[in-house]
Amino acid sequence: MTIKMNDVVFEIKEISQKEYKEYRKKEDTKTCCEETDTTKGMYFGATHTYSNIIFIDKDLPLDRKRKTLIHELTHCYISEYITHEEKQFSEEDVADISANSHDIVHEIVDNYFNKK
Numbered sequence: 764m765t766i767k768m769n770d771v772v773f774e775i776k777e778i779s780q781k782e783y784k785e786y787r788k789k790e791d792t793k794t795c796c797e798e799t800d801t802t803k804g805m806y807f808g809a810t811h812t813y814s815n816i817i818f819i820d821k822d823l824p825l826d827r828k829r830k831t832l833i834h835e836l837t838h839c840y841i842s843e844y845i846t847h848e849e850k851q852f853s854e855e856d857v858a859d860i861s862a863n864s865h866d867i868v869h870e871i872v873d874n875y876f877n878k879k
C-alpha cells in the first residue's frame with residue numbers, strides 16, 4: 764500500500780526479518796552509508812526516508828503490527844513535517860508531535876488494516 768505524508772509518497776511493505784536485513788545491507792551500500800550491523804537484533808519496523816519505504820515485520824501479531832506501523836508513521840511524520848535540525852525534542856515538543864500527527868497517522872493505520 765502507498766500513502767502520502769506531506770505530499771511525499773511512501774510504500775508500506777510487510778517483509779520477513781531476513782528480507783529486511785538483506786535490503787538494509789544493499790541500501791547501505793547503495794547510499795555509501797557506513798554499513799550497519801543488521802545481523803544483530805530484531806526489527807519490528809523501519810522507516811527508510813531515502814527510498815520512501817516503511818517496513819513492517821510480516822510475522823508480528825496484528826496488535827504489534829498496528830503499534831509498529833503507528834511508530835513508523837510517526838518517524839515519517841517527523842521527517843516530512845518537522846524541520847527541527849537536531850531532532851532533540853522537549854516534552855512539549857513530543858506532546859505537540861503526538862497531538863498534531865494523531866489523526867493523520869491513525870487514519871492511515873485504519874485504512875491499511877481495513878484493506879487487508
